[in-house]
Amino acid sequence: MARTAGVLVVQHIAAGLVDKDQIAGPLRMFPEKSDSHDALLAMPADAIAAKIAEVVSASAGSQPLAAVGVGFPGIIREGRVEESPNLQQVKGFRLQQALESLLSTGAGHVAVRIYNDADATAAGIAATRGVLHTLNRVWTLGNGVGFGRYPWAEGTWEGGHSVVTLDPKEQFCGCGGRGHLEGFLGYRAMRMRFLDLEPEEVFANAKAGEQRCAEFVSRCHRALAAATATSIHMDGPGPFYLTGPNAKWIDVGKLDRLVHEMVKMSPLQGSRIEMIPPNDELGIIGAAVNARHATAVS
Numbered sequence: 417m418a419r420t421a422g423v424l425v426v427q428h429i430a431a432g433l434v435d436k437d438q439i440a441g442p443l444r445m446f447p448e449k450s451d452s453h454d455a456l457l458a459m460p461a462d463a464i465a466a467k468i469a470e471v472v473s474a475s476a477g478s479q480p481l482a483a484v485g486v487g488f489p490g491i492i493r494e495g496r497v498e499e500s501p502n503l504q505q506v507k508g509f510r511l512q513q514a515l516e517s518l519l520s521t522g523a524g525h526v527a528v529r530i531y532n533d534a535d536a537t538a539a540g541i542a543a544t545r546g547v548l549h550t551l552n553r554v555w556t557l558g559n560g561v562g563f564g565r566y567p568w569a570e571g572t573w574e575g576g577h578s579v580v581t582l583d584p585k586e587q588f589c590g591c592g593g594r595g596h597l598e599g600f601l602g603y604r605a606m607r608m609r610f611l612d613l614e615p616e617e618v619f620a621n622a623k624a625g626e627q628r629c630a631e632f633v634s635r636c637h638r639a640l641a642a643a644t645a646t647s648i649h650m651d652g653p654g655p656f657y658l659t660g661p662n663a664k665w666i667d668v669g670k671l672d673r674l675v676h677e678m679v680k681m682s683p684l685q686g687s688r689i690e691m692i693p694p695n696d697e698l699g700i701i702g703a704a705v706n707a708r709h710a711t712a713v714s
């Protein structure tokens with residue numbers, strides 16, 4: 417039987433076969449063993465595509481693939497990467513087309529679908545919790561700030577670039593825009609703000625009561641609460657999940673209180689926020705689930 421594979425591209429590439437909303441077989445990674453944050457930064461777009469195809473083929477082994485879903489950071493439209501602030505060389509690249517031609521060999525056509533990485537993670541959370549019928553939103557906190565949503569819906573959904581302050585001095589976002597959420601909580605933005613401290617030290621100092629760091633951490637929480645409240649005001653209440661390597665710095669109880677201060681209309685009550693430890697599998701499962709649904713109807 418032809419199988420579905422899922423891929424998540426973040427600071428590395430991870431892929432696996434997915435069956436019944438679960439990983440079915442070993443995960444394959446590139447780089448295989450490394451905490452490297454920049455393995456993909458220097459690779460040209462077509463080399464990244466070739467590497468994704470290689471990792472997918474290794475995870476499929478001899479089994480034929482019907483569909484492959486890929487979660488990729490950036491704005492994705494119709495299989496093309498329209499913008500990817502953290503992998504700029506891929507901007508404009510037709511990733512779906514490239515992967516379909518690399519993967520469709522003698523064995524037949526393999527349908528590939530590309531999604532925003534946070535959307536893939538949202539789908540994976542919804543699938544593994546059996547809540548594919550409800551609206552699920554996810555913030556991924558890493559180098560950038562990703563916003564994902566399931567069910568997948570046509571749109572841009574760049575929630576990480578929500579404007580959360582009118583202060584013109586707030587200009588640390590990777591996209592260059594002023595006042596953005598990622599300008600507070602993106603790892604790269606924090607390094608630019610605190611030239612003398614690493615983000616890990618900023619959060620440790622805040623815990624120890626150092627005033628400058630504690631004020632910043634408090635503003636980070638207000639910024640994330642503001643973007644969450646905006647999403648609730650635009651799209652309604654529901655669960656929000658926090659994940660990614662830097663989600664551990666967020667105090668969920670504090671965030672929840674701030675969101676409730678910012679959202680007061682009674683039909684919009686009832687959102688909740690939950691931390692999910694960073695996990696490639698959710699994005700892999702979600703990309704595969706989305707691709708399977710998309711290719712079953714088209």
Ligand SMILES: [Zn+2]
Pocket residue numbers: 576577589590591592593596598599
């Ligand atoms: Zn931005």
